[in-house]
Amino acid sequence: MNDAVPEKKLKLATAALCGCFGCHMSLLDIDERILKLVELVEFDRTPLTDIKAVGNCDIGLIEGGVANTENVEVLRDFRRHCKVLVAFGACAVNGGIPAMRNQFDLQDCLQEVYLDGIGVENPHIPDDPEIPLLLDKVHPVHEVVKIDYFLPGCPPSADTIWIFLNELIAGEAITFPYSLIHYD
Amino acid sequence: MNDLETTITGLLSDTGNSSDRLLQYLCTIQEIYSHIPEEVVELLAEKLHIPPVQIYGLVDFYSFLHREARGDYDILFSDNITDRMLGNQALINSLCNKLGVKRGEPRPDNRVTVDVTSCTGICDQGPAMLVNGRVVSRLDEERIQAIADLVEAGTSLANWPESFFVVEDNIQRRDILLSDLIFDGSAIENLLKNGSDAILEVLELSGLRGRGGAGFMTANKWRFCRDTEADEHYVVCNADEGEPGTFKDRVLLKSYADNLFEGMTLCAGVIGAKKGLLYLRGEYRYLVEALEETLQKRRDNKLLGENILGHEGFDFDIEIHLGAGAYICGEESALIESLEGKRGIPRVRPPFPVTNGYLEKPTVVNNVETFFAAAKISVLGADWFWSVGTEESYGTKLLSISGDCSRPGIYEFPFGVSINEILEACGADDVQAVQVAGAAGTTIPPQEFNRTIAFEDIATAGSFMIFSGQRKLIDMVQNFAHFFCHESCGLCTPCRVGGSLMKDLVEKVIAGHATRYDLNEMRNIGLVMKQTSHCGLGATAPNHVLDTLHKFPYIYEQQLAHAGFEPAFDLDAALGAAREITGRNDADAHIKDG
């Protein structure tokens, strides 16, 4: 941990696309270290601050893969506003568990969920224009925008996140001890 | 026994029932039934004592074998870039429209299939197609209409106009190799008189190097093979002329087969082989009949068979094996695998074929042109061969010239000839690029046209494709990228996966969505393929991309997207399925660029 606090705090934003919020939970698992983190960064749009629109930021963490139009929109918005964009966790890195639906036609997925599934009442595939439309496949974020760093793990552990953010903020090369690199 | 069983039993008993001949059986079965029926696979498996899955392994590997029936007329358009430059795409579409058939799918009445195949070696007389294995050259709209009519009328190929099937030798320039052809056993007589050491000595003196492009010293190869002790040795001629843009072997096989067989017999005499195999690419199946006649004539003249030219114990004969649409089989160890009736997967080397070749026995594998030259050198001497060429590359090279020039065809030039001289000879001007040595070769820009054809400069098996200033060179890149993706055997990661990634990136360039980031990706993937692939196919597959990125950057820059980064896939198209399912087409049901 750098003792010298930067004059101007870096701005950090986070978002979850098609994922389970597990990576964000893992971020919270840094526990009391979050106090040190807020000395270094100012949170912009994140589920923690409830700020809805992302402003100009230094770092953006993206959890989750790209599964629908809203995901694309948020991801692009982050890319436009963040100097450094990070694929945060397994789903962002390679699509993860949601990408398991790529084994099926979208029609079959929706049919099973909204028409034929057990306990479905009033069977109907949602078509409300308010609802983000699904892509035919779930994609990792680097297939949609340029990504600067990848942080694998389902989720990346709190230690991994902590080391990563510290090294990134300090402008150091990102290096993890062996036991912190994992894809699950 | 039903018909099918009778056919198979007949086929097996004719040729001695061996799993080494599996590919040959399958080629015949494909020809008879227009596919490999399940019952046949079961029968073959039972009779050859091999698992059915091994047979399907071949069917799924070789492009000319099919699990599902093709049409009665199985039409394959040659799809090399030179065919494309001569307008084959419009002709394919036209024929499909006339016949009401989709590319690659048999018409519901099973009358016809229209599909494409890799270069068929008719680049100087294209656009070309294969119809049930026979070549129709010089296609144009008129010929396509006639073909559509013949197919609809159900006219048998035998009754199609003979002019359709004319393939000319088209030799535009002769030098020492294609002059004074006098082969009637004189090379063999020479061997019998002077012995194998004398032959090896003259070959060594001549400095003859393999004409397939790699340039290994022929005398050394023959000597290594001869000196490897084994109960059997083999001579194999690589007539799998699959390199796009090459067609000189077509001419040698069609009009000079005697000379080739003389060379193979000479080699057999030197290394002590009793059996020779000519591995003929499936695209040249139409040459088999004439080749068999030549072989028979040589047997009749005691130039093949037992006691050749009356020499006790000099027994040698040649068998023709067909390939079935797999470029990789031009790689000598893959070719040997294919000869053994397997999928054409290149072996781990070493050991090399000279010690562990066909059936693990010492084997000489040489190019058609090499055997041809060796026979001539053995008679006319090293001096004759030296009379032309350069110090490191004696003799001449047959070039197959196609593309934008007024006189495409076969040109025999002494080694050391410059690109400029060749272009002048074949009548090419306003040349943007020359692709030497085929899709796997080198893309040469005008500022390098003073470079020469020679092992020490540009080595080539003879493919020479010319692109005028009017051409979009990126079309060539696209054609080759698809070619290598289609022809990768799939064994090693860089060629199998890298080739596919490369093809997709080339398509991204063509679609106008590539950025500099993508070009860099192409460089990186290309380098990994080049440096880490298992065999020459993977190692040379990215050459066209790397060369053009380096020497023709404008063909990419013209197509680049303005953004710094573009998605790997079409975002809006990825919503197509959801739009269809929900019936939505509102603004939010679309994604705009950037």
Add this chain to the structure above:
Amino acid sequence: MSSDKKFKLDGKDIPFHDGDTIMDAVLRAGEYIPHLCHNPEFKPNGSCRVCVVDVDGRHMSACTLPAAKNMEVDNSSEVILDQRRSLLQMLFVEGNHICPACEKSGACQLQAVAYYTRMLSPHFTHFFPRRSIDASHPDIIFYFNRCILCGLCERASRDVDGKNVFSISGRGINSKLVFNSPTGKLGDSALSATDKAVSVCPVGAILPKHKGYEDPIGERLYDTKPISVVGDVAANHSANDSSRNGD
């Protein structure tokens, strides 16, 4: 006599015997070159290419190149590490490797070699191929999503089990593993759970049924120590087997 038979691996002397490949000699010397399709018990395949090394300026696969005196083998330069990572990334995007959903995770050689090379993302564009699962066998399940076409099961079934259950079919990017049985289903093949072919799979393609996730996270094969220390999946499988048999 044979003491002069040495080559250098990153500057270190490695002795070798006649007939050794670079990989043979290096593994015997207790050093490590990453590999997936190689298993010392079988004839090398040279297909994954992950063992690429720089030998006197040429990039070669260590598992197939015969060792020779005075070779200079580079096993650790940035160029070599980059190429290995690229090859691994190619394997990752070619199949569907969703580690959080795989029973083999933590004890998977593809994953372990990727960790060893510090691969943080698959980098390339995913193919997301549609691949099935064959669950027809009573004791074994086969996940095509995870198969990396290393050919080890093919070699083991042919050379050790004498059954020829597995072979690779198709061509190029359409290559796939197939089963030798009348129906093409694994359940109708001669495979048994104790076959060598089952234990050599470096990834989670061939897995035993009725068990999974037996080792808790943190105690799995590659959780704390890298593959260069722990060794291959197959080697550990044999070690486990013999210790269990000894119980």
